[in-house]
Amino acid sequence: MQEVGRRGEAAERKRLADQQAREVQQKRWEAAMQEAHAYCVKQLGKQADTWYQARRLTEYVAAVGVHATSLPLGQERTEAEAWLAFADAHLQSLTESASAPNLPTPPKPSGDDLKPFLGHWSPYELVTRSC
Template sequence: MASGALEEQLAEIAQEVTLRGQAAERRRQDEAEAARQKRIRWEAAMEQARIRYAEAYRFRHFEAQEAAWRHATRLTEYVSAVHTRVEAMPPGQARTEAEAWISWAAATVERLDPLNTPPRLPDIPNPRADDLKPFLGHWSPYGP
């Protein structure tokens, strides 16, 4: 009788070990699936962050072009005002030097004005991890 009870206990222990092993395997699979899903969500967040980063970069470039245009416009107005004054000067060394300055200033403004070249989208640099942080919400740029 004692050997029957022992065999029964061993069968129960073996069944318990099997059940615990199966439960541990299910937990491991569930954790692996949760990690996979989290990585998929993180990768999607990273892709969206790259898109938003590129748009923000383009917009900063756009604002810089507008600022350069305004600056060039103000400089052009100034060069024009100087030109009007110089035209009223009598011929001589001072006028010749002023006309040379006007030529230099006009050429400089020509180079500065973004409207003198066809507009194009800027090349977007590869963002560093820190560049993406503002676009990631609660996600880390280093991984899920």
């Protein structure tokens, strides 16, 4: 009778330990998913900042360009045109890195987008791994 009682207690301890391990694993998986999502949101913010900067600088360079054409021929105009050439090249690189001309809507990352940030965790479901 005692043996049955001990086995029952051992089975209950194992069940509780397994449940606790699943809960810990679930919390770790959720934390990894939150970290991956936060990274994607941060990237979206960077893209929006780049887009805004490119838009703002485009307007400024256009205004300076109008002013430069009103300058008389000479060194001042030549320097302004050289500066505008630099500014245009810089704007082109900014525009290329800003993927869309409009503020993008936050994407819901796919599982494949999240994989590089999750380590051994699956982005699709909680997968139990054994050693």
